Amino acid sequence: MQQLSLVIFTVLAQGTVGLFLVLATLLMFNQDAKRKQLLTRMMGVVLVMLGIAGGAALAHLGQPLRAFNVIFGLEHLSALSVEIMTTSLFGGAVFTYGAMAHFGILEKLQKLVLTGAMGLGILLLLAIANVYTLTTVPAWNSGWTIFQFVMTAFVIGLPAAALLLRSQSAKLGTFQKNTDRALATLGFVTLGLVLVGYSLYLFWLGQVELPVNPLGLMDYHGSLILARLGLLFAGLGVWVIAATRGSNSGVGLAAVSTVLVLTAELCGRIFFYDLHMFASGM
Amino acid sequence: MIQLGFYVDTAKCTGCKTCQLSCKDENDLKVGINWRRVYEYGGGNWIQNEDGTYAQDVFAYYTSISCNHCAKPACTKACPTGAMHKREKDGLVMVNADVCVGCRYCEMACPYGAPQFDAEKKVMTKCDGCYDRVDQGKKPICIESCPLRALDFGPIEELRAKYGTEADIAPLPDSSLTEPSLVMKASRHARPSGDKTGRIMNTREV
Numbered sequence: 001m002q003q004l005s006l007v008i009f010t011v012l013a014q015g016t017v018g019l020f021l022v023l024a025t026l027l028m029f030n031q032d033a034k035r036k037q038l039l040t041r042m043m044g045v046v047l048v049m050l051g052i053a054g055g056a057a058l059a060h061l062g063q064p065l066r067a068f069n070v071i072f073g074l075e076h077l078s079a080l081s082v083e084i085m086t087t088s089l090f091g092g093a094v095f096t097y098g099a100m101a102h103f104g105i106l107e108k109l110q111k112l113v114l115t116g117a118m119g120l121g122i123l124l125l126l127a128i129a130n131v132y133t134l135t136t137v138p139a140w141n142s143g144w145t146i147f148q149f150v151m152t153a154f155v156i157g158l159p160a161a162a163l164l165l166r167s168q169s170a171k172l173g174t175f176q177k178n179t180d181r182a183l184a185t186l187g188f189v190t191l192g193l194v195l196v197g198y199s200l201y202l203f204w205l206g207q208v209e210l211p212v213n214p215l216g217l218m219d220y221h222g223s224l225i226l227a228r229l230g231l232l233f234a235g236l237g238v239w240v241i242a243a244t245r246g247s248n249s250g251v252g253l254a255a256v257s258t259v260l261v262l263t264a265e266l267c268g269r270i271f272f273y274d275l276h277m278f279a280s281g282m
Numbered sequence: 283m284i285q286l287g288f289y290v291d292t293a294k295c296t297g298c299k300t301c302q303l304s305c306k307d308e309n310d311l312k313v314g315i316n317w318r319r320v321y322e323y324g325g326g327n328w329i330q331n332e333d334g335t336y337a338q339d340v341f342a343y344y345t346s347i348s349c350n351h352c353a354k355p356a357c358t359k360a361c362p363t364g365a366m367h368k369r370e371k372d373g374l375v376m377v378n379a380d381v382c383v384g385c386r387y388c389e390m391a392c393p394y395g396a397p398q399f400d401a402e403k404k405v406m407t408k409c410d411g412c413y414d415r416v417d418q419g420k421k422p423i424c425i426e427s428c429p430l431r432a433l434d435f436g437p438i439e440e441l442r443a444k445y446g447t448e449a450d451i452a453p454l455p456d457s458s459l460t461e462p463s464l465v466m467k468a469s470r471h472a473r474p475s476g477d478k479t480g481r482i483m484n485t486r487e488v
Contacts, residue, residue: 002386062384062404066363069383073362080362080387136356136393136459211453211481278393280455280475281482282321282347 003273005060010128011156011265012053013087014149017121018157019164020046020094024118026179028111038171040101042164043094050091057084083127090124093117125150132272138208139275144201148272151197152265154190155232158183159239159261163254177248184243191236198229198268211281217274228267235260285353285373286411287438287463288425289445290346292472294432297322297344304427305348308412315398317409318348318424319488323453323473325480341471342483345454346433348424349396349409350462351375357388357397357408366397366406373438373463374411382406393455394462395488411435438463452477 001007023046027039058064073081097113100106129149132140162183169176202225205214215221239257242250297320305311305318326340351368355375358366365382368375377397382405388397389406400407412422416435420426425433434441445465449457452473454466466472473480482488 060385062386062399063382066381066383069363069365069381072364072381075364076359078360078362078387080360080385084362131387134356134360134391136391136455209476276390278395278455280393280453282393282395282453282455282488 001270001273003060004270005056007266007269007273008056009053009060010149011152011262011269012049012056013128014125014152015156015160015262015265016046016049016053017090017124018153018155019049019160020121020157021118021153022157022161022183023164024114024121027114032175035172035175036101038168040098042168043098043101045164046094047091047098050087050094054087054091057087079127079131083124083131086120086124086127090117090120093120125153136278137276138210138279139205139214139277140272142204144204145272147197148201148268151190151194152269154186155194155236155261156258156265158187158190159236159254159257162187162239162243163251163258166249166251166254169249169251180243180248184240184248187236187240188244191233191240194232195229198232205275209279210277211279212277214275214277221271221274224267224271228264228271231260231264231267235264283370283373285351285438285463286416286436287351287373287441287465288348289434289436289441289465289467291430291432291445291467292343292345292451293467293469294430295320295344295346295469296430298429300427300429301346301424301433304423305409308423311398311407312400312402315400315407316488317396317398317407318346319395320344320346320484321453321488322483323480324483325473327479341480343469343471345451345466346424347394347396347454349375349411350394350460350464351411352463353461356391356393356460360387360391362387369413372411372413372416374413375408376410376413377406377408379403379405379407393459438465441465450475452480453482 023039023042030036070081070084094117097117100110129146132145135141162180165176165179235257239254242253299320302316302318302320322342322344324342326338328336329339330336351374355368358368363381363383365378366388384404386399397406397408415422421435425435442465448466449462449464451466451468452475454475456475
């Protein structure tokens with residue numbers, strides 16, 4: 001598949017934004033210096049994930065050495081240029097906050113930088129969706145693209161954040177347990193939203209004016225759609241159910257959950273890219 | 283500004299693809315890169331007569347399409363580098379191969395399939411309206427090679443005055459999307475854009 005690198009980039013970037021938003025929210029309301037140090041260290045994971053996503057995006061370019069040329073596209077507000085710039089600015093802001101918090105630079109400005117990074121993260125989710133809502137591509141040009149791209153952030157971000165916090169459960173104490181319960185509640189709401197949303201999306205897809213049936217494009221699409229829904233349900237389900245029943249520190253379970261939802265979203269995104277076609281069939 | 287454009291007569295075109303091949307020859311295009319493509323659009327059904335017998339209404343016609351050098355190109359809007367640009371001088375849409383990063387986003391956006399990726403050079407390529415020939419007062423090679431004289435090229439206003447303003451013939455997309463600099467003549471079988479009764483028959487060629 002020609003767009004595999006884009007599948008990896010979009011899913012990882014969105015998941016990373018989700019993870020970052022959870023960690024940043026915790027940091028916003030945090031008063032404890034030790035906890036801040038631990039949470040800040042977790043920002044390293046955000047940067048590594050974003051780095052892998054960026055690498056995948058670069059791998060998609062025919063001429064990666066000319067990547068800086070994308071600055072020129074800002075002149076006519078090319079959706080792709082805006083997306084790439086937002087990714088870079090988001091990464092830069094996360095890095096700046098991480099460095100400031102780690103070295104204790106300008107204590108009072110840190111939360112301002114963090115707020116800026118959160119804003120950029122949300123903009124990044126919208127900027128990625130904006131690249132694909134092309135008027136000439138009917139299966140992409142809808143609010144469902146935005147819905148799916150934003151939900152990926154929640155679907156991956158929540159269990160990934162729970163996993164990171166669980167890995168430090170000994171040091172974080174009750175704070176981790178309470179956060180895990182809160183995240184699991186959000187995870188439950190997310191699961192409900194995506195299972196209903198993705199099913200409605202498939203219904204919508206069935207009635208888009210297209211030259212061929214979008215649900216029968218490739219032989220493997222049936223299994224891909226089922227795998228996505230199944231993995232999503234299993235991934236979020238095992239973590240949410242166990243967490244709401246009082247199991248809030250098992251690292252293994254959260255890790256399995258994160259891997260399952262990541263796989264689910266990759267399946268969903270492969271299906272999404274396969275849908276690229278023009279109304280004319282040309 | 284003059285806007286150059288193409289005229290395609292689907293009533294004359296027999297689908298011989300001389301235009302496509304002369305373009306490949308003139309521009310040394312590799313296998314897999316087709317700046318001009320000939321789409322065979324066909325369909326048909328069995329129609330029941332009043333006496334219970336059946337007759338067929340099979341149809342097929344050809345549309346030879348390269349780049350329509352649109353007034354509102356989807357490709358230039360998408361391009362993140364400005365490599366895909368529209369010339370002030372004559373409205374031709376060109377790629378600056380030294381600036382292109384090979385992201386293929388223009389290919390995703392153009393509903394006519396005009397941007398053609400060069401997998402060896404890793405940059406986008408496309409019909410340049412044979413601007414060098416046009417500068418010498420000649421017409422693009424596809425126009426001059428057409429044995430049926432089904433194609434024409436020139437300032438779009440002149441083409442429209444001469445041939446009309448039709449540009450919405452299947453399998454082409456709705457012309458309001460990109461406002462192509464294209465005039466089509468319908469054959470007697472021609473279907474409007476958005477038609478569902480036929481399909482592109484030669485998908486592996488285009």
